[in-house]
Amino acid sequence: EPEVTQTPSHQVTQMGQEVILRCVPISNHLYFYWYRQILGQKVEFLVSFYNNEISEKSEIFDDQFSVERPDGSNFTLKIRSTKLEDSAMYFCASSPDYRPGGEQFFGPGTRLTVL
Amino acid sequence: QQQVKQSPQSLIVQKGGISIINCAYENTAFDYFPWYQQFPGKGPALLIAIRPDVSEKKEGRFTISFNKSAKQFSLHIMDSQPGDSATYFCAAEANRDDKIIFGKGTRLHILP
Numbered sequence: 001e002p003e004v005t006q007t008p009s010h011q012v013t014q015m016g017q018e019v020i021l022r023c024v025p026i027s028n029h030l031y032f033y034w035y036r037q038i039l040g041q042k043v044e045f046l047v048s049f050y051n052n053e054i055s056e057k058s059e060i061f062d063d064q065f066s067v068e069r070p071d072g073s074n075f076t077l078k079i080r081s082t083k084l085e086d087s088a089m090y091f092c093a094s095s096p097d098y099r100p101g102g103e104q105f106f107g108p109g110t111r112l113t114v115l
Numbered sequence: 116q117q118q119v120k121q122s123p124q125s126l127i128v129q130k131g132g133i134s135i136i137n138c139a140y141e142n143t144a145f146d147y148f149p150w151y152q153q154f155p156g157k158g159p160a161l162l163i164a165i166r167p168d169v170s171e172k173k174e175g176r177f178t179i180s181f182n183k184s185a186k187q188f189s190l191h192i193m194d195s196q197p198g199d200s201a202t203y204f205c206a207a208e209a210n211r212d213d214k215i216i217f218g219k220g221t222r223l224h225i226l227p
């Protein structure tokens with residue numbers, strides 16, 4: 001069964017450093033998303049991406065964040081200068097078509113620890 | 116108004132019992148209400164979902180009850196099994212939006 005994959009599973013970085021989280025969405029999917037989950041809290045939407053453009057972003061997704069689909073398979077989230085409060089689990093998701101009601105398929109997540 | 120409020124935060128149920136998780140929302144633009152199940156080390160996975168034009172949806176041991184006038188919906192897990200032990204998130208989506216709004220999650224533990 002196709003699945004969303006994410007690398008690395010755990011990333012440790014120093015405050016102020018740049019990190020790139022990588023995702024490989026399911027191959028025929030067209031819509032891509034990033035969510036984050038701070039430990040013990042709810043999953044929060046960050047950004048959605050379609051047709052090589054951001055289609056929606058949350059207040060959390062400020063200028064420190066960017067997304068890119070550099071090739072036909074990868075979808076990346078870059079945090080330019082990490083802060084302590086960026087420590088969280090970051091989930092990538094993809095869906096095959098425009099919702100509403102279409103399922104988003106989530107990857108296993110990348111745990112980001114900012115020291 | 117974009118929040119989905121979920122309770123309880125944690126729940127312990129005996130094997131074979133009924134697990135009930137409740138959620139409430141304010142935004143009347145929400146028109147799709149999925150439940151996600153998350154096991155440790157995994158991403159959330161869609162379990163069951165409902166639209167507000169029906170009051171109940173059942174899939175196997177999992178049932179969503181929906182009360183549109185009260186803006187509440189709940190997940191019932193019948194004959195709960197140890198394998199159901201996971202974190203459950205209720206969620207909501209609006210037709211015009213491109214994101215899932217999650218509740219805070221319920222950590223369910225089924226005693227063997």
